[in-house]
Amino acid sequence: MAETTVDEVLAELAALADPKVRRVNEKHGDDHGVNLTQLRALAKRLKTQQDLSRRLWQTGDSAARLLALLICRPKAFDRDELDAMLRAARTPKVHDWLVNYVVKKHPxxxxxxxxxxxxxxxxxxxxxxxxxxxxxxxxxxxxxxxxxxxxxxxxxxxxxxxxxxxxxxxxxxxxxxxxxxxxxxxxxxxxxxxxxxxxxxxxxxxxxxxxxxxxxxxxxxxx
Known part of the structure; x- marks a missing residue:
């Protein structure tokens, strides 16, 4: 799936979205409706794709950003980029994954x-x-x-x-x-x-x- 486009990924995420999951997440300040097990399975299928990760992050969609954090190369970001990403990551889950899955692995x-x-x-x-x-x-x-x-x-x-x-x-x-x-x-x-x-x-x-x-x-x- 090396040639996967952002639109294709967003369409797949939209198909996975569940209103019940979204309602539960909203109680914790999050705004996505994708089951995280399914999100991880999609990430495993996509594998590491830094360029796609950056484009998914730029959409501003929370599910897309979570996926972006799973398929990125943490060391490929520079310090200022991570700082800007953190300040843009206002929902708790995106914030937590960015810190735990990316920043902690960064030099x-x-x-x-x-x-x-x-x-x-x-x-x-x-x-x-x-x-x-x-x-x-x-x-x-x-x-x-x-x-x-x-x-x-x-x-x-x-x-x-x-x-x-x-x-x-x-x-x-x-x-x-x-x-x-x-x-x-x-x-x-x-x-x-x-x-x-x-x-x-x-x-x-x-x-x-x-x-x-x-x-x-x-x-x-x-x-």
């Missing part, structure tokens, strides 16, 4: 992490915090975890939703991965009570940091 991810974390746009800043959480878990050397906890303690309570969620994830990850900071991370969570009342389905772990930290550490200890 300038650290530069973007630092720039985005300090950005006045809370949605952009949330991407910086997501990259920080990745480093907390996988490459903590060089991070000042105590300073990160200082910022979280000061700003988490009043942060806008998307930024609050990303900062809370970082708080939990610090507590889970770094025993020397665990007591303080749990204490911050207990005092701030962010997401304490978040509705959590059965058999799922609450995003409330003290519960999240305690449960994940328990699982690690029982392995």
């Amino acid at each position: 300038q991810a650290e530069d973007l992490r630092l720039a985005w974390t300090a950005d006045p746009d809370p949605v952009v800043a949330s991407a910086g915090w997501a990259l920080t959480t990745e480093r907390v878990a996988k490459q903590p050397a060089g991070l000042d975890l105590a300073a990160l906890l200082d910022v979280i303690e000061e700003e988490l309570k009043d942060a806008p939703d998307r930024l609050q969620w990303a900062m809370n994830h970082c708080l939990a990850q610090i507590g889970i991965e770094h025993a020397e900071h665990r007591a303080r991370a749990i204490d911050i969570g207990e005092r701030l009570q962010v997401l304490a009342d978040y509705p959590t389905p059965p058999n799922c772990t609450s995003p409330f940091a003290p519960v999240w930290i305690t449960e994940m550490v328990r699982r690690q200890d029982t392995k």
